Amino acid sequence: MQKLKLKVEISTQEHFNILGIKEHDFEVENPWFYGKTKIKTFDVNELLGTKLRALYQRKKGRDLFDLDIAHATLNVDPEKIIKCFGEYISKQDLTISRAQFEENLHLKKSSTPFLNDIKPLLRQGHLYDMETGFKLLNEKFMPLLNGDPWKGNNN
Template sequence: ENSWFSGQCNVTSYEIEELLATKLKALYQRKKGRDLFDLYWAMIHLDIDTDKLIHCYKVHMQHAVDKPPTYKPFLVNMEEKLTDKEFTEDIYVVLRPDVEYDNREAWELVKRELVEKIR
């Protein structure tokens, strides 16, 4: 309840796995450390169906690129990004001071739980 709306409404949204699939796609395609953070944070705080997420990722990538990356190209892509200061530091300016976060720890979780399933 507030001064400009009273009542109920239905809101259509994505399932979390589809939303995170777009984050995984973005993690590969652009150089924004926040994509890694978002995946990591969701995975440690939410109950994610990783098989469903990977399925959605593969569908999105088939429509986005001619040849979707498999495990090895994804690893190479990320290892390069993890040595890039712009990628590794962009998230810290927007994190609350009480949030502890480590890019390497996040990458190990995302790699183990998601990227290793892209084969």
């Protein structure tokens, strides 16, 4: 079994939120400890908006996995996710068109580091078909971005 490290990153640059702060109940119950509290966090759609930004800016297949699994298991709103993505991108003085994002995804489909990134993070015996994630983005998210579709290779 491969030993993994957990790296926690906290942004010290972004001091804003778009959809407001939410409170969620949190409970821990095990043989050593029991407790419950309320925790403050961002709206899941805002978190996924930043995850979409990470997918565009990084070469980590885990970002595609996270978006795909969240869409399949949580009550998320692609329009809110795209809205938050756009706000976070604009705070960086950037604009990303639909065509740019689609080309970026196309390049990731043939990137070995991108495709292999998620494998050591999945539990043993669990497989993830990245094509389902790419399909989700192309069908549910890309049409919501500004601009025309990418006119390059659609394979």
